[in-house]
Amino acid sequence: MRKIWGRFTFARRREAAYQGRKALAGVGLNSARRSAMNISLFLEMAAESAPDRVGVVCDDKRWTYEELLEAARGACELIEQSGAQYVALLDESSEASVIALFGAALAGVPYCPLNYRLADVDLSALLNRIAPALVIGDDERVGRIAAGQGHHILARDRFTQDAPNAGSVAQARSYDPGHGVAVQLFTSGTTAAPKAAILRHANLLGYILGTVDFASADHDDAALVVVPPYHIAGISAIMSSIYANRRIVVLPAFDPKAWLNLVAVEKVTNAFVVPTMLSRIIDEMSGGVMADLSSLRAIAYGGGKMPMEVIQKALAIFPNTDFTNAYGLTETSSTIALLGPEDHRLAQASDDPNIRARLASLGKPLPTVEIEIRNEAGRPVGRGVMGEIYVRGEQVSGEYKEKSALEPDGWFPTRDAGFMDADGYLFLCGRADDVIVRGGENISPGEIEDVLLAHPALLDACAVAVPSIEWGEAVGIAVVVRKGHVPPEPAELKDLIRTRLRSSRVPDEVLYLEHLPFNEMGKLLRREVKKLFEN
Template sequence: MNIALLLEMAAEAAPDRVGLVCDGKRWTYGDLLAAARGAFSIIQDSGAEYVALLDESSEAAVIAVFGAALAGVPYCPLNYRLPDADLAALLGRIAPALVIGDEERVTRIADGQGHTIFSREEFTLKAQETVPADDAREYDPGEGIAIQLFTSGTTAAPKAAILRHSNLLGYILGTVEFASAGEADAALVVVPPYHIAGISALLSSIYAQRKIVMLPAFSPEGWLALVEAEAITNAFVVPTMLARIVDAMESGTAARTASLRAIAYGGGKMPLEVIHKALERFPAAGFTNAYGLTETSSTVALLGPDDHREALASDDPKVRARLTSLGKPIPTVEIEIRGENGEVLPLGEPGEIYVRGEQVSGEYKEKSALDAQGWFPTRDAGYMDEDGYLFLSGRADDVIVRGGENMSPGEIEDVLLTHPAVADACACAIPSVEWGEAVGVAVVTRDGFDAPEETELKDLVRLRLRSSRVPEKIAFVAELPYNEMGKLLRRKVKEVLAG
């Protein structure tokens, strides 16, 4: 099957229902399908081997992803925040492509690569005007690659992660009920189009027949204004976005948010203080922590609304700790925790998270990362407790190895964050002559507090954990580096600590 089936079903069931709102313009599901079919014809005529998007979220992204699917060409949204040299290299790897978005930049950095280039406006208009000749063209049945996303490439050249139609449909059909949204339901999408969260939000909302409202450039004021103007019922945010939204509300930004029934978050670690404040600010909304990866077609574990409220109301430390968990695996996937030699570890013991299921691709253009039994190593470190809740400790590569002892940065950070003067903290490995690696931390002081004494923080860690976890070096910084999806950039913190 083809992911375009999701849009076809929605358009057949409710052609006149509004499916998309962007920059004030409204598109019905019938409009979107007609434009996607026009895009299919444009893509076929171009001879392109990929459809690339170099732009913010817009109607062009929706039309392009489904047009590419109908044409049997991989859709490859690119990170427009990358430097020119990096972006030119990625464009070279997908040449010849039909590229939508920043015409001037693509022409300047990738001239001679053989691309067909459209601005957002030109592509959208031409897709609307083009009517394919049904008797002369056939849509792709959807047995190949639907989406290709380049990884961040923090330590090496970016890998091309591949998601096939079967992977994406395995996720959507297994987790979303068709036409389950009411006519008033509206989802606010603010994550970038080159992130799997944005793609999965698009596909799941269309299959549910929920109105999608796009906010191309995030600001807390713009987000709150759209919630009110479009009576938003569902939203997905990353932790840094939610923190800024809560701060704006506490600073007096007017907001009518009574329509919000569901707020999902993911993409990075959610500070306890932020989720506590958010639960208070949005008392009628159900919060969901969604954990997933590009290679798993998005979500594989969920901490649902009932878990959030139960944990918040409980006096039991074990139950309250669930607010820091990823929740439980969704029914369509399996999750195991494995040790260094690939052995399955018992409950409560930390190791690497492995996942398996129809939605799990684990495939790159360069190679497949699946083992013989179909398990994908996420490179995330974590453990599962006796009640089946999954806890994340960080990336497996981030583990600090001090004198042969493995330490999770997350457990050290959680302790530091209990100090009233600490607003944010990051622990990572620093070189040590004696131990090979030692613990270094960067700390952000909370507004209105003086920076705590280093001995205070060291004693706190020693008291709550053990002496081997005590930081050898502490740096006080104005803020920690996060990317636009709220992921902490530990490599940059290491640079600060090295300095």
Template sequence: MNISLLLQMAAEAEPDRIGLVCDGHRWSYGALLGAARGAAAHILETGATHVALLDESSEAAAIALFGAALAGVPYVPLNYRLADADLGALLKRVAPACVIGDVDRVQRLDPRSGHIPLSRGDFVACAEALAVGAPEDPREGEGIAAQIFTSGTTAAPKAALLRHANLLSYILGTVDFASASPEEAALVCVPPYHIAGIAALMSSIYAMRRIVLLPAFDPDAWLELAASERASNAFVVPTMLARIIARMDAGHRPDLSSLQAIAYGGGRMPLELIERALALLPDTGFTNAYGLTETSSTIALLGPEDHRAALASDDPAVRARLASVGKPLPTVEIEIRDEDGRVLPAGERGEIYVRGEQVSGEYRERKALDAGGWFPTRDAGWLDAEGYLFLAGRADDVIVRGGENISPGEIEDVLLTHPSIADAAAVAVPSVEWGEAVGVAIAARAPHPAPSEDELRTLIRNRLRSSRVPERIVVVDALPYNEMGKLLRREVKKLFQTG
């Protein structure tokens, strides 16, 4: 099957129903399908091997995604925030591509690779013009629906491949067709080059929930759009939710009575933040969604009832689940393994492995699945006795002090209990005596001053073992995050470089 089936089913069921809203323009499912078919005709005419999007979220993202699927070529959303050198290297890896968005940048960075660049407006107009008489049956191609470049740190980004079968397994296993009423709307503000943005388009179209796109996130714009479009659902990353809650606490509270559900993911959610969000929006159901690009989005969920039960419980084990990512989806399996590949029992930390039809584990460069079909996520974590999954950062982020493995998360959790600390990160720093030691970067909570180093070390020593006491401490105005709310630990480590 082909992911274009999702849009085709929606268009055949209710062609005139509004499926997408962006910058005041409204698209019906029938119009979206027609444009996707027109886009496929254009892609086939050009002979492009990929369809790349170098732009913010708009109707062009949906048309390009499904147009590429119909044409049988991979859809490649590119991070328009990348530096020129990095973006130019990625453009060369997908040539010749039909590139939608920043024409000037494509022509400047990679003028000799045979790309066919079109601005957003020209692409949409071309797709609409070719809609009549465009091919309706999808081409098979390589069976690759999307190619998403992972963020590289010390090496070139890997090209993660998601096949139609992977994406459809996720959507068909988690969403009921046409399950949304005509009044329901999903507010989408994540970048189109992230798997969450692609999953939001597909799942909302299959549910027939109107998609309301916010091309560039701003908390005031988010609040106003949620109110004016009567959004029923939304997905945010923790840094976005923090800014939304801050604006609400400052008194900016438009009518959000229609907001039934908010899903969040993509980064670590501070307990204080989710507790405040639950208090401000008591009638909204919150869901923590954990997933990766290579797993076609979500593989574990902490649902609304889990949030409420954890918040109301006096049992420390149940209360702790508010910091978990919930239980695995019924369609996937999760194991925790040690460095030797041994499956660990509940409560023991190790690397998270996942298996299921939605799990690709495939890169253009290589396949990452083991012989049993398991994918090593490189995320560290553990399962509690009831099967709730807890994250402990990236496996590569573990601090190895004198042969002892230390999770940054356990130190950060303790630091964040201090009322004067707004944010904290623990990383490995070089140590002559121990090989690696703990370095801590903190941001103070205005208007409070940062705690003294002695106070911080005493806090850690009293709550954890002495090996967790930081050797070095720096105070910053704010910690570095990417646009999806992930802490950039490599940038934090630079704060400790000297000379």
């Protein structure tokens, strides 16, 4: 059955959200009914419950929820007229990313934001894999690198101007019920061609309906979104804020001064940052940059490992702000574990080393997912034992266009290594492929890096596996020295690790670098560091 545009009653939308929550609990709706819901429901509900509330602010332009819905409906018309099989966004974050996401959902084609930082040859290859697409954004670049692929190209300004005026004049308009793919995101492709990760409407609905209360935001609540649109964190931030009726304040490109200014001007209450962003914000504030941050009630962070020193500084600089560590993956529709504000406060204030260690954890699994730690044989291990993190739940896709990685019983192997402590807190040890195996002993790079970062002269550190004739693999470390500090001798760093950890963690090799390689989401490119030890 296809749903119809028009004025659904608020009660029907609220009932749909309720049914979605029942689906998460495994009652009331079978899988066929669950899959017949479209993520456009979030914007429709917001537009009916608060039509005049500002939904998006970008570059001083404000869009109400009613205007966003009208633009999304118009975008649906543009998509169908173009004959596109995908909607691609090649641009920074803006109102266009919101309109394109929901317009694609209404039209029943996947939304596929692309990494505009890719080299031309790599980007051309991705565009060819989704041809023909309606490509929004850098029209000159797409025309230059993807000529002949059959795309329909619109510059961002043209798209946001045309979409609000392209809606159907018919009294009723059918749209996609939500059986298919809502979002397709290409993986980073560090060691191979990027895979096309697929998120269906049911996965994204499972995440939002299981974690966000509808219309729960106060009238003045505002969420600052600065993560790239091609990352799952940016997509989930849009959906969760709209479902909560929260104003989205978009910062197209991160700059710490601009971030601080926007918090002050727009009275931002909630923000999501990656570790490198938070570090740069703290540096600006420590350097004397002032801003009125009294409105900022909550900061969530994720996307990469948060150095202990950075989060400790943040808790001191923002004493009245709640911090949450959110761990998730593209294939899980975003967050699957949270370390909440109270956990941060207790860990920061505690003298108990076990409780204090939680500050470096990912927190506990969401109630809507299951998490297991498994060994190389695929069997669950006990508390405190490192293995691979597996997850299962309604929001977990684990699906790629090439193939599905889900096991028959729904478990998804994340390829992240970690363990759970005695109290059920999840700790990340890095990618499973990054674990150092020395003489049969599994060594987490993170534990070595945490020790190194306790040294006052070190700004950053990375531990990787290096070849060893005796042990198969040994430890190599790359460190970045703070400006104005004397580089510590390798022997000093080895002694520091030896006194804090077992001798097997002492590095065989030490490199001094000007900076470590990170991607735009703050994830350490550990494989790039490993290459440096091969030279």
